[in-house]
Structure formats: structure tokens, C-alpha cells
Amino acid sequence: MGSALFDPLFGADRVAARLDDASWTAALVAVEVALSRAAAEHGIVPAAHAERIEAAAAELAVDPATLGMAAVEGGNPVIPLVRQLRAAVGDAGGSVHPGATSQDVMDTAAVLLVGWAGDVVLDDLRGAADAAARLAAQHRETPMIARTLGQHALPTTFGLVAAGWTAGLDRSRAALQRAVAALPVQFGGAAGTLAALHPHGPAVAESLARQLRLADAPPWHTERTRIGELAGALAVAAGACAKPATDVVLLAGTELGEVSEAAPGDSSSMPHKRNPIAAITARASARRAPGLAAILLAAADHEHQRAAGAWHAEWETLTDLLRATGGAAARLRVSLEGLTVHPDRMVANLALTSTETDTGHAADLVDRILAAR
């Protein structure tokens, strides 16, 4: 769930900073604070208690390692966190965690984290798409050979190639944005019935959602389609990064030489090497997304009213999938923002098999694709 050694190379450092242990504990605390405030809005706990809880939470020293050790006994980190928070607020302790179950807090915290990390992923997807769109516009008429099944086919333009990258990145970003926004607050209580706060449960859920700027919804503790949709959207976005990254790696190959990265990795012993490291590491991260998504998609079969394993399997997998897709987007952005195009090499390669030079049809398509952004 984060590695100082590997995250920078794989572009995951920015997103990982929003997914680390400290982020998780911050999110858990934020949910508990918002929950007490939401309950106070409806007179379920005293408003003064909610304020004391918020103040105490702001000062609370929550050590992830301590919380992690304490989580073993009850099966999740919420139980010891609630204990710690209650201890910190004295006689307001009864106003901590009103009507909630651990899953309410874990799920809502996960939704917060997805939002925080998702912003980074979406930003890098947009940055990569914008860079691709700029390349498309600049090179709308730059002729190059289209290659099908690895073989020269007919001429196209580099602009059209880059426009295709743009379209995929834009589509996948929009879908990811929808999937992130669709994740609502979780609030159902011990059995998902909102029994403890009856009849105020739905109203408290609504307040909680407003406090945390999340959508509201009936309890979805065992209805995990939204998690599956998010997993799918993240894997699709990773795939939308894999396509241009693969093209960059291939076009940067020594014999083709049609593009190069701004800061290629070099080699002390082999000075002619110009490794497109950003695209290479984007591909590496993208390769990890489908398997991680499959874990989440397979974890939909929650038993009864709380799954005995499928739920717990989501936590780290979701974190890792956000890191993988985020890393792919970040590194692709670096690759495309710094990409140097070599039209002379494109022309030279094109000439191997073609004398065609008209690029109007491709340029028209570029305009059409970019206009639809």
C-alpha cells in the first residue's frame, strides 16, 4: 500500500500519499466526527458532545501501528478507534459512533479515500489527455505510416494516432468520475436496518452525507455493485493509458525512432540507448489493474448481512488499484507532456512502402475527435 522505493518510479507517489495508513486513519476519524455531528443535528446526541468529539478528534494522536495491532481482536480498526476516541472525550463517549456499526465507518472512510485519491487520478488522466490532444492538433497533418498487425498498412497522421489516445483517455476519465461520484455514504447500523436510530436513521444518513459531501443512499453494506463499477472504471482507465504507452514504446524503438521522451533513461555502458522510461512504467502499472479489478469484481458475493472475507478483501485491493491506475496516468502524462515527435523519421519510414502523401482524411478525423472533447 505504498513504497518509498518504488512509488516515484511508477508515478504512484502523489496518489499513494492519499492512500497511506495516515490517510485511512484520518478518514476513519473524519467519519466518526461527521457521524456525531449528524446525530446531533437530529437531537440524538447533544450538540455539545459533537463539538467536543470534533475537538478531541483534531488533537487525537492515532498511531496506525497501534491501531493495526488492536484491530486484530475485533476484526477491524474501527473498534479500537472508537475506544480511543471515547476515552478522549470522557462523559461524551456515549455520543461517539451513534447507531453505527464498524462497516458503516470503514465503508464511508473508503469512499472518502476514493474521492481524495480519485482527484489525483482524474487530474493525471486529464493532463495526459490534454497532452495527447495538443499532439493531435500539432500533428494533424504530420504523415506517418499506419501499422496493422505490426506491418506497414497505409498512411495516416500522427495527429490521428494521438487523437485516438485522447478519445480513450477522455472517455475513461468521464466514466471514472461518474463511478467515484456514485459512491455514497454507508449508514445502516449493526444489521443494516437503521434500527438503533429509528425513525431518524435515514435523516441522520442524509446529514452524514451532507457533512462529508457524499451522495446519500440506503445501506449498501452487502450490495457492492458500486465497488464493482469503480473497479471496472479504474481498469478501463488503466487500459486507456496502456494504449498510448504501448505506442510510445514501439514508436521510440531504435529502428522506428518516430518519437522520444524528454527524459529518457540512459545507460552508462550504452550511450545510444534512449529508454522511454515513463511510458514503460505506465505500461507496468496498467498491467496490474485488470487482475486487481478482478479481485474486487469477484468479491461481490457478500454472505448474508456482512461478508466473512469478501468485504475485508476490498480494502487493500481498492487501495492498490487506485495506485496502479493513478501511477499509469501520472507516468503517461509525463511521457506525453514531454514527447518529442520526429516527423523526418516518420517520413523516412513511410517511404519504405508508400508514396501516398495526402493526409486530408486523417486531419478531418482529428478535427472531429478534438471537437467532441
Next chain:
Amino acid sequence: MGSALFDPLFGADRVAARLDDASWTAALVAVEVALSRAAAEHGIVPAAHAERIEAAAAELAVDPATLGMAAVEGGNPVIPLVRQLRAAVGDAGGSVHPGATSQDVMDTAAVLLVGWAGDVVLDDLRGAADAAARLAAQHRETPMIARTLGQHALPTTFGLVAAGWTAGLDRSRAALQRAVAALPVQFGGAAGTLAALHPHGPAVAESLARQLRLADAPPWHTERTRIGELAGALAVAAGACAKPATDVVLLAGTELGEVSEAAPGDSSSMPHKRNPIAAITARASARRAPGLAAILLAAADHEHQRAAGAWHAEWETLTDLLRATGGAAARLRVSLEGLTVHPDRMVANLALTSTETDTGHAADLVDRILAAR
């Protein structure tokens, strides 16, 4: 891609009939016919030729096995199909396949198949959701114990359990419908540039889309986000089936005995057995979806202007994923439509740990979930 021995058991027979070799060849032929007609609309081929092609196609005896053998040489079944169709129309042969490449026809045919098979999947998802909703309404106040992590928690109602099933099935059906509808016609020509018909390419694509009642879009030959989105949606829908199927299997267990299927599998040697076969086989199919979806999600890295393998890997995988999700939905529908609920057993089990009998909070949630349908 279909098995007479296994399809009925796994509920895949109805959907498989729209995904078999004959369906594929019918779709390929339908695309070629529509393409000639679309080209005729724009004066690219004579209208009379398009009519002869349509008439010949209607009579054409396309043997999948023959086509399959002939596909080896060129790498896909479109090449020999075009040859056969041209031979059948004599001097109108030049009006077959105007401006197209094999991928245009394969991709558009796949989109047709997804639509045909998707209708069946969506219908069974709706049937299963409706059955779940009926159970939810009927049992909105039927008390049962909520079980968390396999242990008795607090009371809920069976209606609320079934309402959760409904919500997941409804959500995933709506998302699948969007993903299917988002799949457009593919038309880009040899290099994805629409060069051959310039400047009429986009107009022909639009006509082709209209003919086939599909959406129109710029060429997406290597921009596969829509395939990924479909894969994700199918896996999510399979997961939405897995959840109620898992609950049915557990609730039907001998000790719990809270539900039973209408036509349980029995055993000659063990007459007390009442195997919930429909739910069991729904679970089996649902288990296959995430791995199949991962194959499609991982196949986004199409090289250059036609992928050397990633594209080809889509064909059978997409077919199998539609069969898996379709089978899960069909069998779950059977399970839920015939489900017998045993309130007496629910009460008896509940009494093991609880004396609580108020079900108002759960019934309120049922109403809220069903009202949102």
C-alpha cells in the same frame, strides 16, 4: 462458445443461441449487406448492386466450418466471407465491402451480437430483479435474523434482504444497458483513416449505423474503452447475481431451512436433500465472469493501428462472458421466481438469540428501496 451438454444446466442455452457460430456468421453477413447499402446511399456503389448483394446474402449458404478453415490463411473470417459474397454476385462483386477493412466488419458484427445476446441478459436480469422485488414486498415485515460474519446479529426482515438483492440487480442492469447501447458501429477502413471513401467516409459510417440501428462514432479500432466498459458491466451484473444466489444457498442449508427452491435437485440415495440447483449454478456462472472480464480489460493495449493478438483475444472471450453473465441471470431468475420462503423457520432461528420483534425500521427501508425502482 456453447455446449449442448452444459448450457441448459447453467442457464446459458437462451443466450448461447444468439452467440453461436451461426449468429456470428449472420452478423458478419448483415454488416456487409448494410455496408453496401450505406455506400449506395452516397453514390459510392450502384444501388442496384446493393440490392443484388442483399438478395444474394439472403440466399448465401455460409458454413461456419468452411469459413473457419478458410479464415486461417488471412487471419480472420471476413476475408473468405467477402470472397464468397463477391462470387455470389458476379459483376456486383466490386460493390461488396466498399472502403472497409476486416476489423470494421468483425467489430461491428461483435457489436450486433452483443446487442442480440444483451437483450436476453437484460431480460433475465429484469426478471430476477422483479422476482426479488416481489419477495421484498411480500415479506417486508417477515422477521428473520440478520447474520453478520456468519453469526446472528439483530433482527431484520426477509423483505429487506430481498430489497437489497433488487437494488443490486437493478443498478447493474441499468449500467449494462448503457454499456451495450454505447457500442457504436466500427468503420475506418484499412488504416482507420476512412481514406478510401474520402470525403464520404463519415457519412457512410452514419448510414451504416442507421441501417444497423447502432450508434455512430469515429473509428475506435484501437480505442477499446467501450469493450472494457462492457466487460466491467457484465462482471458487475454477474456479481449482482452472485449475492442473492449465495444467500439462497446459505438460507436453504439444512440447519437454516429458511428458503427452498421450487424444483430442488434431489438425490435417489438421500431423499432429504433439497439442493438449490438454480442458485448453485447461478453462482458457478457468476464465478467465471471476473476472470473473463479481466482478459478483456487487459486487452486494451492494442499496438499501432491494429493489435497483433489483443484484438483477436476479444472475440471468444466476449462471447463467453456474455454466456456466463447471461447464465447467472437466467438461473437466478429461476431460483427467485420459484422461491418458497419459510417464515416459521425464520422465526424459530431468530428465537435462538433474539426476542426483538419490531420490524418497522426494516419495512420502511424496503418501501424506500422499492419506491426508487
Next chain:
Amino acid sequence: MGSALFDPLFGADRVAARLDDASWTAALVAVEVALSRAAAEHGIVPAAHAERIEAAAAELAVDPATLGMAAVEGGNPVIPLVRQLRAAVGDAGGSVHPGATSQDVMDTAAVLLVGWAGDVVLDDLRGAADAAARLAAQHRETPMIARTLGQHALPTTFGLVAAGWTAGLDRSRAALQRAVAALPVQFGGAAGTLAALHPHGPAVAESLARQLRLADAPPWHTERTRIGELAGALAVAAGACAKPATDVVLLAGTELGEVSEAAPGDSSSMPHKRNPIAAITARASARRAPGLAAILLAAADHEHQRAAGAWHAEWETLTDLLRATGGAAARLRVSLEGLTVHPDRMVANLALTSTETDTGHAADLVDRILAAR
């Protein structure tokens, strides 16, 4: 589970012929016959009955579609098959299926199928490895540039590249052979206790294994490590095919032009195209294996004494995985057996970045790798 339209293109026709519905039913019948004979060996059923059962089975017209429809009721095709077989043997009916449960017959039949299909897969893996080894020997000193991260590095020889292919194919074939051979007969009776034939159960299992030339083992009805090992071995073998297939596609690219296939797919409109279709389709099949293997690896969590879904999910997945790996091996073999190497292009490409011509170190490694076969 087989497609006349797609199997030849993907090289799956030979292996699919051993995995189709007819093969499954033949395997099921073979197990029932062997079981009666095994029981007869130990005096559990009359020898005359076993002979009549064998004779009747040889004449039995088992229609997969009929069996498939009848399988819905009880949950698997063994139940109606036993009924049909009993009907065919009159008063010897009681000697059909002695002491067995459906899973005994399904599992053992699956093991038979794995053996039948596995022979084809292993044969094609060996054929591909032998072709790679021949290329390695022929070209042990043929200089070419080694490419790392897509960039020219230092010289190697094509022989060393092909020797690496050989090593991977050989390793994976040996592991697959072990995994296939490790699959034993399944015989445990209704609860996996061999209760019905006590104390003769283990002896009957041993006889059954001998009859079917399979290994013997205690019941493994819910202990699926062997299935997982087979899944892993098949996916590894597919990966061992993907490596050379990927290299062939890249080396056959227009700019590199260092190899070409014997029967490349051509294009009517683009006569210069030389698509390495065999390698391309090998890659496509290989891409499908990891996702299919993951389904089987995830299906290890069989509940209690017979899984309610995880077991059923194995049947078609195992079949499809054998087809995918078998197809990859078959098409790679075609690719490598017909591969033309172009040393002149290798030298020309090498000269772009290197003047080094010594190949002795690479040739030494080739000899060492080939000597270890």
C-alpha cells in the same frame, strides 16, 4: 467450448475435438463402465453384470443435448446418464454406479479429458520447442542486435534468442506433464467417506484407477490443489508460448524484417503486408489463459463436502483453458516450424548502432542451453 468458426484460426481444432460434448459424454460412460468392472473385481457386483454394462455402454446412444436438458433437474449430467445406462441393462441396473456419487464420475471424467486433451497440448509444446531448438542450433552464430526496453543494446545471436524460447517451452511442458499425471481417479461416494463399499472402498478405487490408467488417491472432492496446479501449469505454458510469439511479431515488423512466417496472411489491398498470423493468433490464445487460470485458482474454496458452485465452475473453465493453451502451442508451432530467418536484415539492423561482431559468448550459451534439453 468449441467453435467451428474460430477453432482452426486459433489452432484449437485438434485439442477441441477431445474436449467437446461427445468427449465429455464418452468420458462419463468410460468411468461408469470402469467402475462396474472395478466393483466386480472385488465381488461387489456380479462380473456378468459388469460385462453387460460394458457391452450396453458400447452401444448406448448418448445424445449430449438430451443429457444436457435432463441434467437441469438433478444438477449434473451423471444422474440422467446413470438412469439411461440402468435402463439399458435391465436387471443389471443395480450394478451401475456402485458406491459412487455424481462428483466421482464428473471428476474422474474430467481427469480423463485432461489426459486426452493434454496429450495434444504436450505434443504441440514439444513440436514448438523442437522447432525453436532447431532455429537455435542453426543460428547459434547468426549475429543480431539484442534489444532491451525496445532499444538497441549489444549484439547477441538469433540462436541465443531461440534457445531462450526453447528453454521456456521445455520447462513449461515438463511441468504440465507432471500436473496432468498427478490427477488421480476420484472415488469417495456420497460423502467422500467410501462408506457404501466399506471396507472395500480403497480397493475399488485402486482397481478403478488401474482400469483407467490413472493415479490412485484418497478422495479429493473438496481438496482441489491438483486442479489449481494444472491451471497454473497451463497458464505458464501459455506464457511460454507468448514470449516467442511476441518476438516473432516484433521481429517480423516492416522496419525490422528479421523473420517472416511461411504462410503469412496477406491483404488484397495491401500486397506488401506479410502478417505473421500464426504468431498473432498464438498471442491471442495465450492472453486468455491467465484469466481462465485465475477462475480455477479462485475456485478452491469448496464448502463442506461438496461445493455449491465452485465445483461446477471448473467444468467449462478447464475445457476453455485447455483450448487456449493448446491453441497457443499449436499456432506457435506452425509459426516456428515455418519461420524464415533473414540474417541480412539482422546484420543491417545491427550495423545501425554496433560494430561488434564477436558472437562466441552467445554461441556458447546456446550450446549450454541445448545440451540441457
Next chain:
Amino acid sequence: MGSALFDPLFGADRVAARLDDASWTAALVAVEVALSRAAAEHGIVPAAHAERIEAAAAELAVDPATLGMAAVEGGNPVIPLVRQLRAAVGDAGGSVHPGATSQDVMDTAAVLLVGWAGDVVLDDLRGAADAAARLAAQHRETPMIARTLGQHALPTTFGLVAAGWTAGLDRSRAALQRAVAALPVQFGGAAGTLAALHPHGPAVAESLARQLRLADAPPWHTERTRIGELAGALAVAAGACAKPATDVVLLAGTELGEVSEAAPGDSSSMPHKRNPIAAITARASARRAPGLAAILLAAADHEHQRAAGAWHAEWETLTDLLRATGGAAARLRVSLEGLTVHPDRMVANLALTSTETDTGHAADLVDRILAAR
């Protein structure tokens, strides 16, 4: 790659301590030291240099974060590590990294890590198997009902159930041990030809292997079958843990109540709850293994002489897969070592459908399975 918040709960803390950034850097340093010593054995670098390098390495302050940032430029952490090590040894700098390429060091370090972490995984698999075997021996005649498809079938004994767990854990441990031991040293130099040290390359590789107590083999930089085999073995072992963990969760269910864990998670609001948290978290970790294994199995298609992404995707995935399987084994061990069996509940449940009390056949099978350990 490690989380203080989640690792203890998921049993991954012990294995994660051997897989963290510090372990990776320690392994990288260990390889460089061993490489200089191996080269010195063959007179390639001065023995005094090798000693100075070893001494300097022992004092070297390698900060993973610094190394991680510096890794971005060249594409992997070995390049800056070599630079740091060379700077630390002054004029012995030329004797650092003799004849090697970054992949040699990364791959060999990964193999070291697999060995270190593998020892923990294997130990916990053995501990879990031993606990299962003790349960099997103790309860070889403890009657319980066998459940098939969730329904009561016929009597078995708890000992036979636990013997089945043992068999799966033992099998998968033995296979994992073979897969770990099969991983050799990597040493091929820039192009995998051992050119730089010719003709001493193979001898240096052998010395390197001996220094690190690893197997020797020709360069396998793009021949990744061993990584695939390891991935398969880890996923199979996770599956072997999932089976007993699933059974424990089901048998611990309130209605069944046949087993309970030593330290079940409880709930302040629901005192009757006895959550089998160890088994639950073992299941959660096991669910993550197949998707992670699929990533590695799919990453076999290394292009040319160094893959542009597939190789890099292995590093974190391998780490996470070891954590997932290790966590599953560790938590299952806790579950089984502390498992309380409730024969009275087994008898009571059995009596619901059966009057059979003979357990001799099951006990015989227990003896046979345990004797084969």
C-alpha cells in the same frame, strides 16, 4: 507493499517485514557484494576491492526514499545504488557491478526476497497443516454430518474433514517449496549474453549462486516460466488455506456451532457474537491471490531481450502475492491452532437427518491420509 494499519489483522506482518523497502534494498546490496566477490574469485576484479566493497556495503546508509527518487531517471533503483556504492569505495568503484546489468541485480534480489519471505509462508503453511493434522487425529471418530451443496448428506467424521484440510496444505506447501527452490541467480549482462566477462561469465554466475546459496542457471531475463510457476504455487497455497477457512466460518455459524475460534472477535453491542476473525481474514487474503497470480502469469510476454513493462510489473505484484498467501497461511494457522470443536453440536446436528453412527470408514481414511504425510 505493507501497511502497519492492516498487516497485523491480515496476518501479513511477519512476512511483510521481509518484503519491505528495507528488505529490497538489503537484497540489492547483498547481490552487488556477492557479485564483486564472485568476480574476484575468477580474477576479474581484485580480491581487495571485493573486500572493500563488502565492508563499505555493510556501512552504507541506503535510504529507500532517496533511492526511490533517484530510480526515476534511469528506470530502476539499481543504477543509483551502484552509483552510491561506487562513490563509497573510491578507486575500487570499477569493481562494483562487474559485467552486470540492472536486471541481473533486480532479479537476483527478488529471488533472495522470495526465499526470505517464502520461509515465513512455508512455516505458517506447515503450522496450519500440523494443526489440521492434530485435529484430524483427535477427531478421527468424532461423528458429524457431511454436507453437500449445503444440504445434509451422510455422516462423516470431523477428523476426515480436517484430514482433507491437511492434505491440501501439505501438497501446496511441497509445491511452493519446489517453486521457491527452483528460482536461480540471474546473471547475463547487458544483453543476456555474458559478453562482458567472456569466457568467465558462466563461472562467475556459478560463484554468485554459491555465494547467495541459490541455484545456478543460464540467463532467464526474458524466460519467466519460473516466476509463473511461483505465482501458481502461491495461489494454490492460498486456495489450500481458503478451503479450511471457509469451512471454519460455516461451521462456526450460529445455527451450526460445531467449531469456534480461541479468540473470536466480539461485539460490544451484540455479546452473543463469536466472529471467527482469524478464518475470516484468512479468506480475505486468499481471495486476493488469484488475481495477483494472474498479473504475473500474464506478464510472461517479455519483448526481445528486456521487457518494456512486463518485467517492471512483477516487482510489487510478487511482493503483494507473497503477502496475501503468507497472510492467509498465518491467520489460518491461528484459527486452526486455537480451534475448539464441539462434538455435542455435531451430534445434535447430525441427528436432524441421520441415525447412522458408524464412523469406521471415515476413520480409516483419516489414518491413510495422515500416514501419507
